[in-house]
Amino acid sequence: MLADEQTSPEQIAVLRGMTGDRRLKVAERLYWSARKLKAAGVRSQHPDWSEQQVRAEVNRLFLHARE
Secondary structure, three states: OOOOOOOOHHHHHHHHHOOHHHHHHHHHHHHHHHHHHHHHHHHHHOOOOOHHHHHHHHHHHHHOOOO
């Protein structure tokens, strides 16, 4: 969700209808999807990098995402 978007009543109802376990699974899938997208971006910026270098950069970026 973008910063200027608000959660709709329908979205809130769906989230409230989920069990805690289901919400956790959805969050985990979102996390791994974000990592895959970030890796694709790093690969496109550095096509000469090895997979190990890409993974290391993704790890670094996620580790320092709030800094």
